[in-house]
Amino acid sequence: MARSRDALTHDRVLQAALALADSEGLEALSMRRLGTELGVEAMSLYRHVPNKEALLDAMVDAIVHDWIDDEAVPAADWRGRIAAIMHRAHATLLARPWAIELVTVRPRVGDGRLRYAEAITTALLEAGFTPQLAHHGLHIVDGTVMGFTAQQARRPSAAALGDRVHALYNGDLTADYPGISVTIREHHDHAEEYSLMVDLVIDGLARLRDGLLPPRTGSGASYVLSLA
Amino acid sequence: MARSRDALTHDRVLQAALALADSEGLEALSMRRLGTELGVEAMSLYRHVPNKEALLDAMVDAIVHDWIDDEAVPAADWRGRIAAIMHRAHATLLARPWAIELVTVRPRVGDGRLRYAEAITTALLEAGFTPQLAHHGLHIVDGTVMGFTAQQARRPSAAALGDRVHALYNGDLTADYPGISVTIREHHDHAEEYSLMVDLVIDGLARLRDGLLPPRTGSGASYVLSLA
DNA sequence: GGTGTATGCTTACGCCGTAAACTATGCCAC
DNA sequence: GTGGCATAGTTTACGGCGTAAGCATACACC
Numbered sequence: 001m002a003r004s005r006d007a008l009t010h011d012r013v014l015q016a017a018l019a020l021a022d023s024e025g026l027e028a029l030s031m032r033r034l035g036t037e038l039g040v041e042a043m044s045l046y047r048h049v050p051n052k053e054a055l056l057d058a059m060v061d062a063i064v065h066d067w068i069d070d071e072a073v074p075a076a077d078w079r080g081r082i083a084a085i086m087h088r089a090h091a092t093l094l095a096r097p098w099a100i101e102l103v104t105v106r107p108r109v110g111d112g113r114l115r116y117a118e119a120i121t122t123a124l125l126e127a128g129f130t131p132q133l134a135h136h137g138l139h140i141v142d143g144t145v146m147g148f149t150a151q152q153a154r155r156p157s158a159a160a161l162g163d164r165v166h167a168l169y170n171g172d173l174t175a176d177y178p179g180i181s182v183t184i185r186e187h188h189d190h191a192e193e194y195s196l197m198v199d200l201v202i203d204g205l206a207r208l209r210d211g212l213l214p215p216r217t218g219s220g221a222s223y224v225l226s227l228a
Numbered sequence: 229m230a231r232s233r234d235a236l237t238h239d240r241v242l243q244a245a246l247a248l249a250d251s252e253g254l255e256a257l258s259m260r261r262l263g264t265e266l267g268v269e270a271m272s273l274y275r276h277v278p279n280k281e282a283l284l285d286a287m288v289d290a291i292v293h294d295w296i297d298d299e300a301v302p303a304a305d306w307r308g309r310i311a312a313i314m315h316r317a318h319a320t321l322l323a324r325p326w327a328i329e330l331v332t333v334r335p336r337v338g339d340g341r342l343r344y345a346e347a348i349t350t351a352l353l354e355a356g357f358t359p360q361l362a363h364h365g366l367h368i369v370d371g372t373v374m375g376f377t378a379q380q381a382r383r384p385s386a387a388a389l390g391d392r393v394h395a396l397y398n399g400d401l402t403a404d405y406p407g408i409s410v411t412i413r414e415h416h417d418h419a420e421e422y423s424l425m426v427d428l429v430i431d432g433l434a435r436l437r438d439g440l441l442p443p444r445t446g447s448g449a450s451y452v453l454s455l456a
Numbered sequence: 457g458g459t460g461t462a463t464g465c466t467t468a469c470g471c472c473g474t475a476a477a478c479t480a481t482g483c484c485a486c
Numbered sequence: 487g488t489g490g491c492a493t494a495g496t497t498t499a500c501g502g503c504g505t506a507a508g509c510a511t512a513c514a515c516c
Contacts, residue, residue, distance in 0.1 A: 007463080008463080008464080030502080030503065030504085031503080031504065031505080032502085032503075032504090040464070040465090041464070041465055041466080042504085042505085043464075043465070043466080043505075043506095044463075044464045044465070046505075046506095047462080047463060047464070048463095051504080051505075052504065052505090101333075104378065104379070104382065105329075105382065107382050107383060107384050108384070109384065109392060109393060114392065114405060114408065117405075117407075117408055118404075118405045118406075118407050118408050120407075121407030121408050121410075121411055122406065122407035124407075125407050125410065125411070131410050131411045131413075131414055132411075132414045132416075134407070134410075134411045134414075135411040135412075135414035135416070136414075136416070136421055136424055138411065139379075139380070139383070139421060140376075140424075140425055140428065142379060143372075143375060143376040143379040143380065143425070144371075144375070144376070146375065146378075146379050147371060147372070147374065147375020147376045147377075147378055147379045148368075148371040148372070148375045148376075149375075150332065150374075150375055150378070151332070151367075151370060151371040151374050151375045152367070152371065154332065154333065154335050155335060155367070156335050156336070156337065164337060164342065165337060176346075177342060177345075177346045178346075178350065179345075179346050179349035179350035179352075179353050179362070180342065180345055180346050180349050182349075182353065182359050182362075183349055183353070183359045183360075183362045183363040183366065184363075185359075186359055186360045186362075186363035186364075188360075188363070188364070193364055193367060196364055196368075196436070197368055197371070199441055199442075200368065200429070200432035200433075200435075200436060200441060201428070201432070203432060203435065203441055204428035204429070204431060204432045205428075207428075207431065208424070208428060213427055213428060213431055214427075235494080236494075236495085258471080258472065258473080259472080259473065259474080260471085260472075260473090268494095268495070268496095269495065269496055269497080270473085270474085271474075271475095271495075271496070271497080272494070272495045272496075274474075274475095275493080275494055275495070276494095279473080279474075280473065280474090
């Protein structure tokens with residue numbers, strides 16, 4: 001058979017998948033489509049990738065991998081180092097919206113993920129956090145990076161919202177929603193708000209370490225619902 | 229034709245969908261499967277639901293709707309009220325893992341969502357937050373509820389992880405990952421850790437309002453990547 | 457030349473959401 | 487009653503999906 005100009009490889013498949021997701025979004029990424037993109041039948045891809053899940057995992061790892069470049073983490077104190085990682089991850093994820101869906105939904109442990117976790121953890125340990133608090137802190141940082149970013153990215157734009165939001169803008173629902181009616185006109189961009197959140201989290205971690213954060217709210221166990 | 233014992237209604241379809249998702253997860257919820265669950269052909273469902281997306285949205289609204297029961301929000305100060313809502317939402321979501329996927333990925337604005345946003349916003353405004361800070365605060369609270377919870381729920385259990393994690397437990401990777409090797413043995417449950425996060429966030433909001441949270445990390449603009 | 461192995465193609469299976477057309481039932485005005 | 491019409495559910499079918507199984511080609515090495 002006439003061989004294609006360039007042989008298929010795992011890396012070529014991965015790069016094509018990244019490119020396709022970048023240009024047309026995750027939902028356009030099917031094996032058949034990816035095949036035609038590479039001038040090849042869908043089943044040919046399975047010579048280089050065990051299945052689609054594995055391909056998605058490889059895409060995730062490609063994303064997370066450069067959160068911790070050697071030069072990306074400055075030689076600052078723990079606050080600066082953690083902030084730098086958080087901002088870098090945020091920027092990477094917002095630049096590729098589909099990456100958020102993949103990274104948050106597929107928490108596989110790869111090299112990139114481990115290096116990222118290690119960087120956060122050592123920064124906390126060196127800053128005097130106990131192992132237990134460092135463990136919590138990693139989750140808090142990770143939850144903020146992944147969770148807050150995802151929430152930001154998926155927050156519906158005012159344009160895409162329904163009639164009710166227009167009514168809110170017009171002040172027609174002030175009686176029902178007085179608070180939102182006041183605040184809905186506030187605007188700000190994601191980077192700025194994320195920056196605020198990063199500062200809040202890092203400050204909170206420091207206060208946690210120093211015992212300055214009195215528990216006020218209890219464990220919340222009383223709010224557990226009995227679901228029918 | 230022999231009519232089924234009970235006529236199909238939008239609500240019966242919705243309840244069956246919730247039950248199916250509860251018992252077998254979101255991926256089991258197909259229109260065909262839902263039909264057989266109700267003793268009916270798949271296409272019959274379309275008399276009561278415009279399409280599957282609308283059904284999922286209805287499921288989301290059913291979840292979010294009881295985050296703000298009238299009795300659920302205690303007559304406490306703003307911290308207590310926000311903490312109560314956050315804990316209630318967290319408990320609801322963790323009790324139904326599939327709900328996390330739906331609620332975070334489908335940010336449609338329904339009544340439940342608005343009441344939830346309103347409760348948070350008014351609590352902040354009454355506590356003396358400026359409209360701008362209240363707007364940020366809503367996003368911070370919402371991001372924590374949705375994002376941190378989602379991150380917790382999807383965090384892979386040690387049992388489900390690969391060889392590398394076992395190696396970490398055994399201390400075989402101490403050279404490569406000294407930090408994680410120390411902290412990986414720490415354990416805690418989700419409710420406890422979430423409680424910590426809630427306290428951290430509420431404390432941070434108060435400090436934000438009072439101008440006690442100095443911006444330390446900059447906007448992070450310098451970390452924006454130029455993606456190939 | 458012959459053989460082994462890697463690579464890609466063809467076909468097919470069982471899922472999915474849902475459009476379109478059809479059938480069976482219940483109700484109501486005449 | 488009876489004709490007409492709305493409602494509820496069925497049947498069939500279309501185009502998509504991931505991928506299992508088997509076949510065809512092409513190259514490397516003897």
